[in-house]
Amino acid sequence: MKRHQMDKRALAAVVLVGALLVVNTALAAGQPKIKFKETSWNFGKVKQGAVLSHEFVFANEGDATLIIQKVSTSCGCTAALVSADKIQPGKEGRVEIKFDTRGYGGPVSKLIYVDSNDPEETHRQLEVAADIEIPPSPKIDLDPYNYDAGLAVEGEEIKANLRVINKGELELKVEFNHRSATFLSGGKPVSVPLKIAAGKEVTVEVRIPTQNKTGVVREYILIKSNDSMRTTLSMYLSGYIISRDKLKELFDRYKDSLR
Numbered sequence: 624m625k626r627h628q629m630d631k632r633a634l635a636a637v638v639l640v641g642a643l644l645v646v647n648t649a650l651a652a653g654q655p656k657i658k659f660k661e662t663s664w665n666f667g668k669v670k671q672g673a674v675l676s677h678e679f680v681f682a683n684e685g686d687a688t689l690i691i692q693k694v695s696t697s698c699g700c701t702a703a704l705v706s707a708d709k710i711q712p713g714k715e716g717r718v719e720i721k722f723d724t725r726g727y728g729g730p731v732s733k734l735i736y737v738d739s740n741d742p743e744e745t746h747r748q749l750e751v752a753a754d755i756e757i758p759p760s761p762k763i764d765l766d767p768y769n770y771d772a773g774l775a776v777e778g779e780e781i782k783a784n785l786r787v788i789n790k791g792e793l794e795l796k797v798e799f800n801h802r803s804a805t806f807l808s809g810g811k812p813v814s815v816p817l818k819i820a821a822g823k824e825v826t827v828e829v830r831i832p833t834q835n836k837t838g839v840v841r842e843y844i845l846i847k848s849n850d851s852m853r854t855t856l857s858m859y860l861s862g863y864i865i866s867r868d869k870l871k872e873l874f875d876r877y878k879d880s881l882r
Contacts, residue, residue: 655712656685657741659749666722666753671851675722679749683710685741693738694718700733700751720751726851728757761821762791763850765858772862781831781840781862787817788824791850795819800845804831829860837864 659681666675683689689710696702699722706716720735735749766786775781789795796816799806806813807828819825831842844858865873 653686653712654743655683655687655689655710655739655741657689657737657739657744657747658682658684659747662748663750663752664720666751668754668756669724671724671728671755671757673724675724675751675753677720677751678705679718679720679735680715681710681718681737682715683712686712688712689716690740691716691737692740693736695736695738696720697734699723699727700735702735718749720749722751722753724753724755726854727755728852730754757852759792760852761789761793761795761819761848761850763795763797763846763848763853763856764788764790765846765856767858768856769859770861772860774863774865775833777833777835777837777864777866779833779864781833781842781860781864783829783858783860785827785829785844785858786824787819787827787846789819789821792821794821796849798847799827799829800847801829801831801842803834804829804842804844806830829858831860833864837866837869839863 659679661679664677664679666677669675689712691704691708691710694702694704700720702718702720704716705719710716718735718737720733722733724731730752731754732750732752735751737747737749738745739747741747764787766788770783770785772781772783787795787797796818798816799813807830808817808825813827817825817827829844831840833840840862842860844860846856846858847854848856
């Protein structure tokens with residue numbers, strides 16, 4: 624019995640010594656440690672259209688080689704490692720971010736992600752921000768964006784009235800795109816481009832031929848403009864086309880109910 628207890632104690636001691644050896648080996652091998660000089664950068668007030676850039680500098684403060692595995696960003700900007708992907712202890716690396724402000728306005732922030740073999744920070748997040756000033760410009764709005772034309776008879780056109788509004792400070796220029804639609808204003812074909820003064824609006828009649836189709840019709844009208852914030856919009860137009868034979872059939876079936 625005593626010998627059995629001694630054997631168990633000896634085995635426990637061996638396991639403990641082995642564990643200490645593993646720990647010591649790991650400590651001796653060392654670990655990489657990524658450390659950025661700053662993790663965020665604010666460009667302050669900038670003019671819309673400017674292309675901004677900044678470099679985030681980092682160092683390997685560990686005692687093993689730091690490996691940068693991946694650099695990625697949120698949409699709207701680009702980021703790249705502009706130094707070696709393997710950083711020795713005590714050395715520095717750099718990540719460059721570029722942000723094209725065209726199409727943005729007001730306070731904006733973008734995120735950058737740096738993946739490395741640092742066991743404590745495998746996925747480091749960085750951030751850039753800017754307050755983008757929008758110069759005087761045209762600003763487009765539509766009414767409606769969606770239109771249900773209801774029931775139409777085979778061979779008839781689907782029609783809708785679309786208000787195009789300029790809420791900006793400069794002249795708005797608009798072009799319409801659809802494979803078969805016609806666009807009228809005041810009973811006349813719309814000029815290309817349609818020009819709308821600041822603070823004004825124009826009602827455009829949209830006519831889409833049904834081309835002997837029947838059933839549900841769904842169409843998208845593309846509207847392109849010189850509004851830098853909303854260069855392309857769309858209007859969704861739907862309806863139901865019934866054949867003349869079907870219409871006559873329904874009329875004959877329900878004519879007594881309609882009296």
